[in-house]
Amino acid sequence: NNPDFAVYELPEEHQTIREAVRAVCDGKVAPHAAEVDEKSVFPQEAYDALRASDFHAPHIPTEYGGAGADALATAIVIEEVARACASSSLIPAVNKLGTMPLLLAGSDELKQKYLPPVARGDAMFSYCLSEPEAGSDAASMKTRAVRDGDFWVLNGAKRWITNAGVSEYYTVFAVTDPEKRSKGISAFVVEKGDEGVSFGAPEHKLGIKGSPTREVYFDNVRIPADRIIGVEGEGFKTAMRTLDHTRVTIAAQALGIAQGALDYAAGYVKERKQFGKPIAEFQGVQFMLADMAMKLEAARQITYAAAGKSERGDADLTFFGAAAKCYASDAAMEITTDAVQLLGGYGYTKDYPLERMMRDAKITQIYEGTNQVQRVVMARQVLARS
Ligand code: CAA
Numbered sequence: 001n002n003p004d005f006a007v008y009e010l011p012e013e014h015q016t017i018r019e020a021v022r023a024v025c026d027g028k029v030a031p032h033a034a035e036v037d038e039k040s041v042f043p044q045e046a047y048d049a050l051r052a053s054d055f056h057a058p059h060i061p062t063e064y065g066g067a068g069a070d071a072l073a074t075a076i077v078i079e080e081v082a083r084a085c086a087s088s089s090l091i092p093a094v095n096k097l098g099t100m101p102l103l104l105a106g107s108d109e110l111k112q113k114y115l116p117p118v119a120r121g122d123a124m125f126s127y128c129l130s131e132p133e134a135g136s137d138a139a140s141m142k143t144r145a146v147r148d149g150d151f152w153v154l155n156g157a158k159r160w161i162t163n164a165g166v167s168e169y170y171t172v173f174a175v176t177d178p179e180k181r182s183k184g185i186s187a188f189v190v191e192k193g194d195e196g197v198s199f200g201a202p203e204h205k206l207g208i209k210g211s212p213t214r215e216v217y218f219d220n221v222r223i224p225a226d227r228i229i230g231v232e233g234e235g236f237k238t239a240m241r242t243l244d245h246t247r248v249t250i251a252a253q254a255l256g257i258a259q260g261a262l263d264y265a266a267g268y269v270k271e272r273k274q275f276g277k278p279i280a281e282f283q284g285v286q287f288m289l290a291d292m293a294m295k296l297e298a299a300r301q302i303t304y305a306a307a308g309k310s311e312r313g314d315a316d317l318t319f320f321g322a323a324a325k326c327y328a329s330d331a332a333m334e335i336t337t338d339a340v341q342l343l344g345g346y347g348y349t350k351d352y353p354l355e356r357m358m359r360d361a362k363i364t365q366i367y368e369g370t371n372q373v374q375r376v377v378m379a380r381q382v383l384a385r386s
Contacts (some may be wrong), residue, residue, distance in 0.1 A: 001009075005298065010304070017069070018076050024053050025084035032130075033085035036210035037356050040202070042166055043210045046088035051121035059094035061103075064115035067115030071245065071310035075303060077250035082256025083263075086360035088208035089256060091124070094163045094211075097368075098125025100242040101171045101187050105230030114169055114189055123168035128158040128190075128216055129239055135160075136373050139182040139236055143218065145174035150225050152188060154196075154218040158365070164214035165199045168192050172218070180233065181364050189227045196221035207359035222375050244317045247309045247325035247368050251303040254325075254332035254364040255296065263337035263355040268343055279342075288342060292335045299328035319381040326374035331361045331362035336361040 010018075028049035050056040054215045059074040060066025061250045069077065074096060082089035094134025102111055117123040134141040154174055161170075169219055177184030181251040190197060201213030230238055266289055269280040281283050300352045306324035309317040340347035347354045 002102050009028055010076075014073055014076055016256055017073050017114060020053070021055055021077050021080035024049055024055065025080055025088075026164070028086050029081060030084035033088070033276065034350075034356065036085060036087050037207075037221070037360075038208040038209075038350070040204075040210070041132065041246035042212060043085060043088040043091075046081070046085060047091055047121075050088070050091055055081070055120050056121050057099070057124075058090050058092060059096045060099065064111060064119055066115065066119035066317050070307075071248065072304060072307040074152065075248055075307045077254040078249050079256040079259070082253040083260040084256075085210070086253065087256050088125055088161055089253050089357040090208060090211040093253055094127065094167070095125055096249055097127040097162075097246045097305045100245055101127075101229050101235075101238045102189070103246075104241055105234065105238045106189075107226070107230075108366070109183070109226065110189060110229065113191050117168070124163055124180050125169045126163045126167040126216075127242070128161050128172045129285055130160045131157060132159050136370060139185065141173060141175060143172070143174040143183065144178075145176050145186060145188060146176070147176070148222070151222045152187065152225060152228065154190065154221040154223065156218050158216045158218075160203075160213055161216045162211055162213055162367070164216050165192075165212050165281040166200040167204075170197075171229065172216075173239050174218075174361065176232055176235075182236040185235040186232045187229035187238050188223060189222060189229060190218070190223060191300065192266055194221050195250070196224060207356070208363050220380065233270065234325055234335070243368055245373075247321035248303060248306045248310050248366045250364055251299070251306065251328035254328040254361065255300055255356050258292075258296050258299070258328075258335040259330040261336040261354055261361075262289075262296060264353060265289070265292070265339040265342040266358075268346075271306070272343075285342065288338050292338055295331040296335055299324075299331040305330050322369070322374040322377040322381075325364070325368060326371045329361070329371060333358075365369050 032045045054067045055077050058069035058077050060070035078089050095119050096102050131141050145154050146153045172188050172190045176186040196215045196219040201212045233321045272279050303324045306320035309320045319353040340354045
């Protein structure tokens with residue numbers, strides 16, 4: 001008779017986290033966003049500010065020296081950083097992506113060795129799954145890991161690796177048994193300093209220009225046998241389970257980019273006068289703002305629901321992770337495009353932040369699985385349950 005509707009409210013603790021991240025980002029991340037984009041430089045000021053307030057890798061559990069943020073709190077951190085600067089939001093997002101295989105399947109020794117430096121902000125962690133010929137079809141990867149006594153020897157090339165070069169550690173998926181396709185793939189921790197690791201030139205991209213994307217090459221990289229993450233042959237499953245959790249963080253990134261664009265556009269239309277009055281008074285403009293806000297709120301609800309499922313490890317996380325990332329990124333693309341439209345010619349120039357936000361939004365429809373792959377994942381789940 002007296003249901004507790006608080007389930008549809010963000011817990012107070014999470015509201016407080018949002019306010020704290022927003023304050024850091026307004027003061028120390030947003031002021032550098034345009035320059036980071038313009039010069040395609042790593043957002044070091046943002047890294048330092050996030051690190052100083054423990055928002056650079058908030059998901060690392062306290063037992064490994066981290067802040068121990070749950071999946072919803074982590075999503076909110078990423079969302080708020082992305083509202084200020086999408087490139088910078090890849091710091092907490094990719095730290096989660098790179099370390100998630102360890103958290104899900106790694107030995108305690110491996111976790112004790114590699115997680116505390118990330119928690120302290122002394123190292124970042126990247127995720128190496130994609131290859132030149134293995135993008136959506138991740139299981140067709142060619143990078144090989146061959147056992148040699150107490151070592152694994154890795155050879156191959158990974159492509160589109162976010163934060164490559166600036167990260168100290170890499171989760172690398174490689175074929176250990178070529179006969180078995182997805183069941184012959186294993187996961188390893190590789191260090192930037194391991195002999196035989198090198199990087200390609202930074203890609204020239206449409207957006208997220210402050211986050212370096214490079215190829216990573218492995219030329220007879222010999223790593224100790226205990227750097228395998230989990231059980232040999234289960235790497236592909238670990239890669240997919242990781243993405244179930246981290247697609248939620250890409251949804252959060254999309255939310256943040258879209259919120260930044262909506263906030264800016266809503267402020268602008270109240271100032272900009274045409275035909276003798278602020279353009280906010282025209283219904284055509286109001287309808288656009290209403291649609292933008294409606295889509296954003298729907299995206300936020302599915303993203304936070306997915307974050308709850310990620311935290312609890314619910315069986316339907318695979319569906320929700322894909323749905324949140326797909327829905328929120330499509331919404332972000334529409335919202336940022338409409339935000340540019342609301343500013344007219346000004347929106348199309350670099351004097352205003354909207355064109356950057358529109359360019360940054362695009363990648364959220366592509367990485368951690370294209371939105372076409374998300375639909376494949378969702379459809380498989382729907383068909384499996386019916
Ligand atoms: N959880 C656990 N196990 C899973 C799983 C999941 N979510 N998804 C698949 N598996 C298991 C399957 O059960 C199967 O094992 P069994 O045979 O024992 O049942 C095995 O993995 C193989 O699965 P599929 O047969 O479904 O594999 P597939 O080859 O058909 O591929 C796919 C499925 C969904 C298309 C997958 O390849 C995919 O997600 N592709 C997209 C890859 C991707 O997202 N890349 C992003 C790169 S990272 C990045 O972008 C990050 C960045 O830089 C920021």
